[in-house]
Amino acid sequence: MTEGTIEAPVSSEASQPETTVPQARRVVTAIPGPRSQAIHARRQAVVPPGVHSVLPVYIERAHDSILVDVDGNHIIDVCGGIGVTTIGHTDDAVVAAATAQLQKVTHTLFTMTPYEPYVAVAEHLAKNVPGSTEAAPYKTLLMNSGAEAVENGVKIARKFTGRPGVAVLEHAYHGRTMLTSSMNHKGAPYALGYGPRAGDIYKAPNSYPLQDGLTGAEAAARTIAYLEKSAGAEDLACLVVEPIQGEGGFIVPAEGFLPALAEWCRENGIVFIADEVQAGMARTGTVFSIEQFGVQPDIVLSAKGIAGGLPLAGITGRAEIMDKSQPGGLGGTFGGNPVSCAAAVAVFEQIESQDLLAEAKRIERVFGAGLERLKAAHPAIAEVRGKGAMLAIEVVQPGTLTPNPELVAQVIDFAAQQGVLLLSSGVHNQAIRFLPSLKMTDELLEDVVSVLDAAFTAAGA
Ligand SMILES: *Cc1c(COP(=O)(O)O)cnc(C)c1O
Numbered sequence: 001m002t003e004g005t006i007e008a009p010v011s012s013e014a015s016q017p018e019t020t021v022p023q024a025r026r027v028v029t030a031i032p033g034p035r036s037q038a039i040h041a042r043r044q045a046v047v048p049p050g051v052h053s054v055l056p057v058y059i060e061r062a063h064d065s066i067l068v069d070v071d072g073n074h075i076i077d078v079c080g081g082i083g084v085t086t087i088g089h090t091d092d093a094v095v096a097a098a099t100a101q102l103q104k105v106t107h108t109l110f111t112m113t114p115y116e117p118y119v120a121v122a123e124h125l126a127k128n129v130p131g132s133t134e135a136a137p138y139k140t141l142l143m144n145s146g147a148e149a150v151e152n153g154v155k156i157a158r159k160f161t162g163r164p165g166v167a168v169l170e171h172a173y174h175g176r177t178m179l180t181s182s183m184n185h186k187g188a189p190y191a192l193g194y195g196p197r198a199g200d201i202y203k204a205p206n207s208y209p210l211q212d213g214l215t216g217a218e219a220a221a222r223t224i225a226y227l228e229k230s231a232g233a234e235d236l237a238c239l240v241v242e243p244i245q246g247e248g249g250f251i252v253p254a255e256g257f258l259p260a261l262a263e264w265c266r267e268n269g270i271v272f273i274a275d276e277v278q279a280g281m282a283r284t285g286t287v288f289s290i291e292q293f294g295v296q297p298d299i300v301l302s303a304k305g306i307a308g309g310l311p312l313a314g315i316t317g318r319a320e321i322m323d324k325s326q327p328g329g330l331g332g333t334f335g336g337n338p339v340s341c342a343a344a345v346a347v348f349e350q351i352e353s354q355d356l357l358a359e360a361k362r363i364e365r366v367f368g369a370g371l372e373r374l375k376a377a378h379p380a381i382a383e384v385r386g387k388g389a390m391l392a393i394e395v396v397q398p399g400t401l402t403p404n405p406e407l408v409a410q411v412i413d414f415a416a417q418q419g420v421l422l423l424s425s426g427v428h429n430q431a432i433r434f435l436p437s438l439k440m441t442d443e444l445l446e447d448v449v450s451v452l453d454a455a456f457t458a459a460g461a
Contacts, residue, residue, distance in 0.1 A: 021063035023441055026074040027419040032057045033071025054423060055416055062089035065440040067421065076444055079423045080435045083246070083278045083390070086305035086347075087356065088437040093346045094308035101342035108338070110142070111331040117341035118142055121306075124348040125316045128287040131296025138300075139322040141315045142336030146277035146303035147175025149313040150240065152330065153299050154179065156317060157238035157271035160324045165236040167227050167270070169206035171248030171427050174240060174275060183240065185248065185427055202231040206245065207253035210383050210394060211401060216256030223257075224264050233268040238299075243290045246278030249426030250392035250433050252385050258293040265298075271321060273299045277313070278390070281305035282351045282438060285360040285388035292387065308347045312340035359438040360388030366442050367391060367434065370449030377453065380407055380461040389440075392425060392433040398461070403430030407461055414455035420448055 032040065036058045043056075057075070061068040065088060067075040080086060087094065101117065110118050122140035132138040141156075143149055154166055166183065174180040181191040182198035191197050204226045205212075207219035214222070227233065243258060245251040265272040274297035279289035281302060290297055299317035306312050311334075315322075350356060368384060371393055375381040379398035386392050395404045395411070408429055412422045425433035432452075436445065 021066045023064055023066055025076050025419040028073055029071045031417050035070040064088040065437045065444055075419045075421050077421050078434050078436050078448055079421055080437055083304045083435045085309050086281055086283055087308055087350055088439045091308050093350055094343045097346035098339050098343045101339045105338055110336045115338050117338055118336045121341045121344045125314050129300050129316055130291040138316045139319050141330050143313040143332055144311045144334050145313050147177045147180045149301040149303050149315050150174045150180045152315045153273045153301050160321045161237045163235055163237040164200045165231045167202045167236050167239040169204055171206050171245050173247030207257040208251050209254045216254035219254055220257050220260030236270045238271040238273050239265055240273045240275055242275045244279045249431035250386045258295050262295045271298045275301045277301055277303040282356045283388055283390050285357055307340045307344040310340040310343045312344055356438045363389040367445045374452055378456040378461055389436050389438055392431045394431045403428035405429035408432055410459045411455040414458055415451050418451045420451045
């Protein structure tokens with residue numbers, strides 16, 4: 001396929017239910033097309049604008065890496081609902097497991113009468129957390145969303161330490177509930193006007209090698225010095241860190257940064273919480289990205305990719321910490337829903353049976369090389385970064401490190417018109433992030449690179 005090709009619609013598909021979706025891009029209308037526009041007009045009347053859609057193209061069906069909209073456009077999904085459909089849309093094994101569970105039992109409430117799939121998910125998580133051993137297993141609480149995972153991680157850390165303070169890093173994103181929106185770097189838009197915001201949160205400098213030029217040790221010393229002054233170590237319950245920042249722009253900290261912070265936490269009795277909501281679940285080439293930084297987290301948080309598109313979140317921590325909460329202190333009506341758990345078990349099984357960790361590395365190799373070619377051709381690309389299938393490019397004013405959000409927006413718009421769904425990232429919208437399914441073919445990855453190339457060229461950058 002050549003970039004920018006707009007193919008004619010295939011005529012014979014009319015009323016035939018498609019069980020699979022061909023893994024190729026095909027644009028048959030303007031984007032958004034007339035049917036999407038019609039639904040969008042209905043939506044304006046009944047859905048408030050605070051719920052904003054990046055691309056108001058209404059999706060009817062999806063499989064693997066392709067979204068099919070109501071106008072029949074086939075769009076390459078390089079976002080995966082922000083890192084959720086890590087093993088692809090409507091993955092066969094996930095659909096089969098969820099369907100079977102749906103017909104057996106859909107809800108009892110685990111804190112009323114429990115069921116086995118919850119336990120199975122907890123076993124899979126315990127097995128995959130770096131630092132977990134049979135003698136010292138990690139235990140898991142299941143909830144519904146990433147923000148709930150963060151909320152509960154903080155709650156559990158406070159209970160364990162008896163301290164109030166929560167440390168986070170600049171450029172962080174942790175969710176949209178009251179506590180988590182107060183933990184985000186961007187108060188605007190996430191907390192703007194919804195105050196008062198939660199207290200006892202300390203935002204410390206992060207490590208951002210491209211922009212700060214510091215080594216991991218230097219950056220960690222700066223972070224620690226800041227926290228010791230602003231909070232005081234003995235007032236801190238936890239440090240919540242995304243090992244690779246997601247909304248922050250896929251910032252990979254300098255080597256040694258995370259181990260130094262973890263060591264400082266250990267020395268000071270502060271619970272080290274790895275927020276792996278975006279980076280976890282095999283996306284970076286290990287089940288949890290923190291493994292690649294040589295850190296054993298006290299608590300690790302998962303959500304997004306854990307259940308192949310169904311809502312589920314895990315708070316997995318050292319038994320000593322998790323066991324501190326009193327019976328009844330933890331839980332929630334839908335937390336660890338049986339259908340979501342069955343889907344998550346199918347995801348874990350596929351990570352092993354289909355060697356999805358190797359697929360993440362294949363994507364880093366193939367797509368990473370494509371992005372490096374783009375960087376060589378387009379001076380507005382300052383850096384290609386990330387790990388596995390969590391890659392980003394930082395877009396700048398050529399010859400500087402000044403963010404170029406206008407160009408980011410232009411490239412994303414151009415790509416959308418060509419049938420490629422991309423997403424910006426970063427506090428200044430200075431990066432374009434890529435979260436392909438681990439099953440995205442080399443052919444599709446190359447096609448995405450060719451569309452990006454055309455987009456930068458069209459923008460004269
Ligand atoms: C998305 C995200 C969250 C919030 O998850 P929700 O399911 O949207 O509540 C928290 N932390 C990180 C790192 C995320 O990327």
